[in-house]
Amino acid sequence: MDFTQTAGATARFRPKADDREATLLRLEAFAHLMDSAFVIPGINRRVGLDALVGLVPVVGDVAGMLLASYIVVEARRLGAPRWLIARMALNIAADGALGAVPLAGDLFDAAFKANRRNVRLLRRHLERHGGLRPNEIEGTATRIDG
Secondary structure, eight states: OOEEEEEEESSSEEOHHHHHHHHHHHHHHEEEEEEEEHETTTTEEEEEEHHHHSSSHHHHHHHHHHHHHHHHHHHHTTTHHHHHHHHHHHHHHHHHHHHHHSTHHHHHHHOOHHHHHHHHHHHHHHHHSOOOSSSSSOOOOOOOOO
């Protein structure tokens, strides 16, 4: 793994773009598993382990919040700014707090998908400010018949 050293009072190492892309791919796979890995038959709604674990009162919601914190830890390691870390933490807190409400909270938990939101926020930030190439091309396409 190749690292670059940033300037500052304390030496901190940040991964290069290739390592960032690999980390984001790993986080996207984790978010998919946690938020949308399974399809509920009949209603074709996707849920993940977070919604299933959240069915266990209190312990399930705490476990879901701890697992979701992994994305925030990785975001911090990738050099995400404090405001982004705070926004990601608020997503997790909202998911955990509202998910603790019996039945309605489980439905909210299945719909909110905090892990996917957080990975999307991190990817967007790194594409704009972290030297990561865009995952999607923005703009419009024009067909040229030749």
